[in-house]
Each structure stands twice: as C-alpha cells, then as structure tokens.
Amino acid sequence: MFYLRLARGYRVPDLGRWLLTVLAAAVVSAFLLRSLGRAMSDPLGGEDALVRLLWCLPPLAAVAWFAAVAARAVPAQRPERITGLRAAGAGSGRIRTLIAGEVVLACTLGSVLTLLVFLVLRNDIAGPALARDLGMGVPLPTVAPVALLALVPLTAGIAAACAVPPTEYLPGGRTRTRGGTGFGALRVALPVGLAVIGLALELIALRPGAAADGRPIHLPAGLGSTSTAALGGWSASAVGLALLTGPLLSWTGRLLALGRPTPLRLLAGRGLTAQARRLGPPLAVLTLALALVLTTIRYWIGTPDSADALPAVEACLVLGCAAAAVVTRLAEVRTDRRDVTDVLLRLGTSPRLLFGAVALRTLAVGTTLLVTGGATAALAAAGLR
Numbered sequence: 469m470f471y472l473r474l475a476r477g478y479r480v481p482d483l484g485r486w487l488l489t490v491l492a493a494a495v496v497s498a499f500l501l502r503s504l505g506r507a508m509s510d511p512l513g514g515e516d517a518l519v520r521l522l523w524c525l526p527p528l529a530a531v532a533w534f535a536a537v538a539a540r541a542v543p544a545q546r547p548e549r550i551t552g553l554r555a556a557g558a559g560s561g562r563i564r565t566l567i568a569g570e571v572v573l574a575c576t577l578g579s580v581l582t583l584l585v586f587l588v589l590r591n592d593i594a595g596p597a598l599a600r601d602l603g604m605g606v607p608l609p610t611v612a613p614v615a616l617l618a619l620v621p622l623t624a625g626i627a628a629a630c631a632v633p634p635t636e637y638l639p640g641g642r643t644r645t646r647g648g649t650g651f652g653a654l655r656v657a658l659p660v661g662l663a664v665i666g667l668a669l670e671l672i673a674l675r676p677g678a679a680a681d682g683r684p685i686h687l688p689a690g691l692g693s694t695s696t697a698a699l700g701g702w703s704a705s706a707v708g709l710a711l712l713t714g715p716l717l718s719w720t721g722r723l724l725a726l727g728r729p730t731p732l733r734l735l736a737g738r739g740l741t742a743q744a745r746r747l748g749p750p751l752a753v754l755t756l757a758l759a760l761v762l763t764t765i766r767y768w769i770g771t772p773d774s775a776d777a778l779p780a781v782e783a784c785l786v787l788g789c790a791a792a793a794v795v796t797r798l799a800e801v802r803t804d805r806r807d808v809t810d811v812l813l814r815l816g817t818s819p820r821l822l823f824g825a826v827a828l829r830t831l832a833v834g835t836t837l838l839v840t841g842g843a844t845a846a847l848a849a850a851g852l853r
Contacts, residue, residue, distance in 0.1 A: 481799065482545075485792075486570075488534070488792055489531075489534070489535065489538070489571060489574040489575060489578070489624070490575070490577050490581075491578065492527075492530070492531045492534065492578070492785060492789055493531060493574065493575035493576075493577075493578030493579055493621070493624070494578035494579070494581055494582045495527065495578075495582075495785050496528050496620050497578060497579040497582035497583065497617050497620055498582050498586075499523065499524045499778075499782070500521075500616040500619065500620075501582060501583070501586045501613060501617075502520070502601045503517070503520040503521045503523070503616075504603065504612055504616055505586075505600065505602045505603035505604075506520055506601060506603070507520070507603075508603030508606040509599070509600040509601075509603050509604075509605075509606060510600075519688075523688070523778065523779075523782070526782055526786055527782050527785045527786060527789075528620065528623055530757075530786040530789035530790065531620065531623070531624055531789060532623045532624050532626075532627040533627070533753060533789060533793060534789040534790075534792050534793045534796075535571045535575075535624035535625075535627050535628045535631075536627040536630065536631035537631070537750055537793040537796050537797055538571070538628070538792075538793070538796050539568065539571060539627075539628035539629070539631045539632055540631040540632060540633060540800070541796050541799065541800040542567050542632075543563075543632070543633060544800045544803045544804055545799060545800060545803055553566070560632075560634060563632065564629045564632045565629065567629070567632055568625045568628040568629035571624050571625055571628040572621040572622075572628075573621075575620045575621035575624045576621045578620070579617040579618075579620050579621065580617075583613060583617060586602065586613070587608075589602055590602050590603070590608065651714065651715045651718060655715065656712075658708075659707075659708040659709070659711035659715070660708065661708070662704045662707055662708030662711070663704070663708030663709055663712065664708075665701075665704050665708075666700075666701045666702065666703065666704030666705030666706070666707075666847075667701065667705055667847070669697050669698070669701030669704065670697070670698055670701030670702055670705065670850065670851060672697055672701070673694075673695045673697035673698035673701060674698065674850060674851075685699055687852070688779070689764060689779035690767075690768065690771070690775060690776050691764060691767055691774070691852055692767070692771070692774075692852055694851045694852055695851075698850075698851035699851065701847075702847050702848055702851050705843075705847050706756060706759075706847070706848075709752075709756075709840045709843055709844050710752040710753070710755070710840070710844075711752070712840065713748045713749075713751055713752035713836070713837070713840055714744050714745055714747075714748025714752070715744070715748075716836050716839075717740060717743075717744035717747060717748055717751075717832075717833060717836055718740075718744035718745075720740060720833075720835075720836050721736075721737045721738065721739070721740030721741030721744060721829075722741055724737030724740065724832060725737030725738055731821060732821060732825055733828070735822070736825040736826075736828035736829045736832065739805070739825060739829055740829045740832060743801050746797060746800070746801060747797060747798075747833070750790070750793045750794045750796075750797045751833070751837060752840070753790050754787075754790040754791060754793070754794050755837045755844070756841075756844060757783075757787055757790045758787065758790075759841045759844040759845040759848065760783075760844075760845075760848065761783045761786075762845055763845050763849050764779070764783070766849060767849070767852055809822065
C-alpha cells in the first residue's frame with residue numbers, strides 16, 4: 469500500500485528512473501536466462517557455461533551501480549518525502565528499507581516480465597535460431613530460473629540500501645553539513661601509485677621481445693590476446709585513473725579560481741571544487757566504460773569478423789546505466805545548490821553569469837575526463853595484439 473501511494477506521487481524524473489530500472493533489470497534477466505538455456509542445451513558444456521554466466525556480471529554490476537546512485541539521490545530530490553517519514557517516526561534503517569524496497573519492486577517486475585517472455589518463447593514459438601538460447605526440448609527446472617532472477621533485485625536492493633545517506637544527512641536530520649571538499653594524502657597517493665605501477669607493468673609488457681614471455685591470455689568479445697603483465701598493468705592503471713578523477717576535478721576547480729579570478733572563474737572554480745567528491749565516482753565509471761567500448765569498437769573495425777553481438781548489447785546496457793547515473797547525480801547536485809543559486813540571484817547576480825559559470829565548469833570537467841579517458845583507452849589499445 470505504501471508503494472502504491474508512492475507511485476501516485478511520482479513526477480516525470482521518478483517515473484523515468486523507475487522505468488529505466490525495470491528495463492535494465494529485464495535485460496540482465498534475459499542474459500541470465502540465456503545462459504541457463506545454453507547450459508540446458510549443452511549440459512556437458514562445463515567451462516563454457518561458467519563463462520556465459522560470468523558474462524552476466526558486468527550488466528548486473530551496472531544495474532546495481534545505477535540503483536545505488538538513484539537511491540542516494542532520492543532524499544535530495546524528494547526531501548518532503550523523507551521529512552514526512554521522519555516526522556512519522558521512521559528511522560534511518562526504515563528509510564533505507566523503504567527506498568531499497570522501491571528498487572527491489574522495479575527489478576522484480578523487470579525480471580518477471582522477462583521470465584514470462586522466456587516461457588512463452590519456449591512454447592514452440594521461437595524459431596531454430598533461438599532454440600539453443602532457450603533450451604528448447606529440455607525440461608526447465610523450477611528452481612533454476614527463480615534462483616537466477618532473484619540475483620537482480622537482491623543485488624540492486626542491497627546496493628540501494630547501502631547507498632542511502634546516514635540519518636544526519638537526510639532532510640529533517642540534525643545537520644546537512646557534509647565532509648570537506650579536499651582529498652587526503654592517502655586518497656590521492658593510492659590512485660597515483662596504482663597508475664604508476666600499472667604504467668610500468670604495461671611498458672614492461674610492450675618492450676621488444678616481450679611477446680614470447682609466458683602464455684598469452686585470450687580476451688573475450690573477440691579482442692584477441694594479451695600478456696599477463698599488459699592486462700594487469702592496464703587494470704591497475706584504469707583503476708588508478710578512475711580513482712583519480714575526483715581529485716583531478718577538485719584540482720581543476722582550484723586552478724580555475726587561482727590568483728585574482730574574475731567572478732565567472734570564481735563561481736566556476738569554487739562550484740567545481742565543492743562538487744568534485746560527488747561527481748567524481750559516476751563520471752569515472754562512465755569514462756572507464758566509454759573508454760572500453762571505444763577501444764573494443766576500434767579493434768573490431770581493424771579486425772574483420774571479430775565483432776560479437778552479445779558484448780555489444782551488454783556495452784549498450786552498461787553505458788546506459790552509467791550515463792543515467794551521471795544524470796541522476798547531476799540532478800542531485802543541482803537540487804542541493806538550489807538555495808545557493810537563489811541567494812546569488814537575490815544579491816543581483818546576473819543569470820548570464822551563472823550560465824557562463826556552468827558552461828565553464830562543463831568545459832573543465834570535459835577536459836579532465838578527456839585526459840583520464842584518453843589515457844585509459846590508449847593503454848588498453850596498446851596492450852591488444
């Protein structure tokens with residue numbers, strides 16, 4: 469009954485977030501059911517069945533990531549809802565459960581719709597091309613599809629519950645003050661160390677004669693092979709550059725406000741520095757996913773007949789969830805800064821100046837992401853052979 473009343477008060481962004489969660493959960497459920505159908509069609513597949521199941525992990529992680537970002541944004545976008553719950557006596561655990569339950573319901577609906585389509589297609593409707601994917605001609609175990617599809621709402625619900633801010637940061641709490649805008653030395657040293665170590669490993673793997681060292685690792689999605697050192701070096705560098713996105717955004721904001729800045733530079737720089745902590749993670753995930761997709765497309769274009777449909781669909785889902793997470797976080801930041809914007813307008817600040825500050829911040833963020841994403845893509849392309 470609570471969620472029915474909640475749905476009646478949905479705005480367009482709430483409905484869009486809910487429908488996107490349903491769609492993403494349905495696609496991930498389709499991947500899981502396909503792996504089950506292939507396993508039933510080839511019961512002696514062994515490692516192939518495990519590989520097909522592992523292919524479902526990236527889209528599952530993408531859905532969980534979007535659910536976490538969306539759940540964290542709910543208190544900022546709908547403060548009246550959280551304030552009402554707190555006034556009714558709901559504590560932090562109750563609020564987490566309610567927000568996570570909304571995500572679980574959306575994912576469950578998507579999984580159930582996919583299961584219904586799967587069962588309908590198994591009823592001698594699908595053609596021979598889908599027979600192996602659906603496991604046609606083989607009895608369907610009752611527990612197997614339910615257990616697989618339960619992974620989607622369970623993973624997304626746990627991610628959403630863990631992402632809800634603590635009680636003191638919720639509307640109606642004791643304080644809305646968040647942590648500082650700076651990054652500690654350890655927070656910066658770790659990604660820098662990972663990036664340097666990864667770069668060193670990749671340079672070692674790319675030295676002349678290194679191709680004969682060890683056994684090559686065959687990559688999925690038709691990406692050829694690479695060495696252990698190159699794969700490990702790229703992985704460390706990619707993680708390091710992703711973790712370094714937040715500090716780089718903060719330093720870019722400080723650089724904009726350096727010296728005697730104009731009002732435009734001051735607003736853009738201070739705003740970027742204040743938003744770096746929250747914008748860093750979703751932008752880093754989007755940049756990493758986009759770098760991987762572009763590297764894969766480049767390799768497919770240079771190597772005919774190496775493209776695969778399944779990785780392409782998964783890449784679209786991962787990019788969609790990452791982009792939706794960025795849009796959700798931007799909406800959260802905009803809502804939090806609404807009071808500051810209103811104060812600036814009351815003080816006589818020109819709307820043109822505020823728009824210029826936003827444009828300058830966007831340019832600075834794009835330049836930073838171009839550096840980190842370009843470095844990630846270049847290192848990935850160099851390691852493929």
